[in-house]
Amino acid sequence: MIQIPYINLAEQWKNEREELLPILDTILGSGQYIGGQEVSRFEESAAKFCGVKYAVALNSGTDALVFGLSALGVRPGDEVITPPNSFIASTAAIVHLKAIPVFVDVSEDQNIDPSKIEEAITKKTKAIMAVHLTGRIAAMKEIISIADKHGIPVIEDAAQSIGSKYDNKLSGSIGKIGCFSTHPLKNLNACGDGGFLTTNDEAIYKQISNFRNHGLIDRNTVEYFGYVSRMDTLQAAILNYRLEHLPALIEKRRSNAAKYRNLLDSKNVFIPEDKSFEFNTYHTFVIQVDKRDELKKYLLEKGIETSIHYPIPIHLQPASRNLGYKKSDFPVTEKQAERILTLPINQYLKEEEIIKVAETVNQFYQ
16 A cells, blocks of 8 residues: 555645635636636746746647747758657657657766767757756756857757756756646646746747647638647646745755755665756656665555656667667666666655655665
8 A cells, every 4th residue: 555655646636725726616617718818827927937038838848849849940850969868758749840869878867968969969950959857957058058069959858847947047948948848747737738838039939829829820810830739728727826836846845855865875875966056846856776676666565656767768669669779879878777766755745754765765775
């Protein structure tokens, strides 16, 4: 029986129910289910929170990546540099545009290794997609420097990093475009799929604002054929409520992470360092350990639920078989895939539960 769940959405609803129900009732009673004031308010609030001029609310973080890459001019046959250890959506967005994902191995913190990017650049390289995995922003100073040198735009897959900072710059504000998910498992979560895109470029903002709604410039005129990727009004209202509470949620997750760092035995458990210029929001708390699968089973027997993000690198997925990669191409990624384990970090954990998780991990290795 699970005593300490990996995530606790039921507890989130229990805590929010009294305040959220009247908001949902108002939306459902209004008949305004697509667009409207709640969506506009979310876009304004999200842009302000992320430190940019514009945000476009969308149906998913994946659509944000697809539309963002398209706005950067990525076309069939172009190449996009990205790491192979992300969630599959990062690479899928590239493939959906009939472009070619070019993988680059990662550093010990699981983010793309900037020292290996330049050698992957060719005349076909159209963009660099940095993925801010676990809530830690990738090494954007080095990445932007390389990108500027070669005249290549950077798109941030910021799905896991809302509120994170790098040199006091907010996630989604450093590259040309930032792409966020509001999937139920994210720190800023809707009660269904959702996402948004951030940018300081007005032309990109206007293009994607139309593109998400069939390409309509008014009710009867289509400027170009677009897609349907609108955020539901109901989800926007939920996100408006939760965005106000996000700073407190992030602080709790950071506090939980600090407790883990103090309690876990560093002889057996590797936790990437939080550097002085990083502000990690801990979408996930990932440790790297030997005997990972045995540890995961042992924790489950003790009532502790964990997860793995992600056990099979993208270049080794069946869907990637035509990309030409093989096992051993990215040794750091592949080694980490065998050692990574995600511990519960959700904001509803009690201190005694964090102590129990850490002590159980330590006991396994004793």
